[in-house]
Amino acid sequence: MTERESDGTTPGLNADEPEALEPRVAQTVARMKDALSEGNGSEAVRFFRDAVSNKLIVEDEELLNWLRRSMGKVATEKFLTVFSRLPCFYCNRGVLRCEECDGRGHDEDGTLCSECLSLGIDRCGFCGGSGWFTINHVPRALQLQVILRRVLAAGKDADAVLADAVPVVSATQYDDAKKEAARALLQVNRLLGVLENMAEAARREETERAESAATAQKVVAACLALAQKLEERACELLTVLADASSREAASIEGEDKSRLAQRRAKFFSHLASSKSFAGTLLRHPLLIPESSVEPDSAEESKVSNAEEERPEATAPEQS
Numbered sequence: 001m002t003e004r005e006s007d008g009t010t011p012g013l014n015a016d017e018p019e020a021l022e023p024r025v026a027q028t029v030a031r032m033k034d035a036l037s038e039g040n041g042s043e044a045v046r047f048f049r050d051a052v053s054n055k056l057i058v059e060d061e062e063l064l065n066w067l068r069r070s071m072g073k074v075a076t077e078k079f080l081t082v083f084s085r086l087p088c089f090y091c092n093r094g095v096l097r098c099e100e101c102d103g104r105g106h107d108e109d110g111t112l113c114s115e116c117l118s119l120g121i122d123r124c125g126f127c128g129g130s131g132w133f134t135i136n137h138v139p140r141a142l143q144l145q146v147i148l149r150r151v152l153a154a155g156k157d158a159d160a161v162l163a164d165a166v167p168v169v170s171a172t173q174y175d176d177a178k179k180e181a182a183r184a185l186l187q188v189n190r191l192l193g194v195l196e197n198m199a200e201a202a203r204r205e206e207t208e209r210a211e212s213a214a215t216a217q218k219v220v221a222a223c224l225a226l227a228q229k230l231e232e233r234a235c236e237l238l239t240v241l242a243d244a245s246s247r248e249a250a251s252i253e254g255e256d257k258s259r260l261a262q263r264r265a266k267f268f269s270h271l272a273s274s275k276s277f278a279g280t281l282l283r284h285p286l287l288i289p290e291s292s293v294e295p296d297s298a299e300e301s302k303v304s305n306a307e308e309e310r311p312e313a314t315a316p317e318q319s
């Protein structure tokens, strides 16, 4: 018999009354509390998961209330915060080396890699570039609380990112601005990944749980509003990248490098003005619907690269 079956239905039990626990369950709860108070959140999660697989703790809709009763509100808050910060086990803060171009940013023939914007770094497909543990693996009853915490954290990070000045490209110093803009763009994109995942999870919450619907709606609205600001910043940073690439094209030694820089300038500038991000790591269709300006800029850029690549094309098309 599980703990919930033995105690969960006790009449008159309210959230402020500590739950009377079976010894093995009490031991697990005590271990979780200790781990949390020592700041060892992943250990607390491990104890929790073990207890769930041993059927000592029931992972059902009542879980949040049960945790509050048996572990106390303070420890439960900590536990929720730990869950909200569990990293994706697949990537490093949402990014990986781009597999499309093997991290080079372009093909053998110099065609730019649209997926990674020729940066050589792609977003993680597992966590959507958010860097966080997927919400689907968070116990259902804790999801809304985890969503709220992640959106709050993303909001704080976004405030910091948006407070930073957009890098300035000067005639002689384009390289630092380019690096800085690329770094900031990836940061913005990670936050968009968080917001996209959380908006999606909140929409599901809204349809599946009537009691959470009002909160979930507010979360979705907050995600969309913040995404708009971040998208604007992404476009500003793309413009910086375009300017820096133009400068680079004009000053760099070597025809091939100069031509690559020219293509980048054109590609970034097109992305910034069209806001059409399909086929790139900047796409977030569940958060920001695809711009109706142009059907697919990424494909277009690929084509223009190819055309530019073979101006006096004598080689037959290979495909």
Ligand SMILES: [Zn+2]
Binding pocket: 098, 099, 100, 101, 102, 103, 104, 105, 106, 113, 114, 115, 116, 117, 118, 119, 120, 121, 122
């Ligand atoms: Zn790539």
Ligand SMILES: [Zn+2]
Binding pocket: 088, 089, 090, 091, 092, 094, 095, 124, 125, 126, 127, 128, 129, 130, 131, 132
């Ligand atoms: Zn990931």
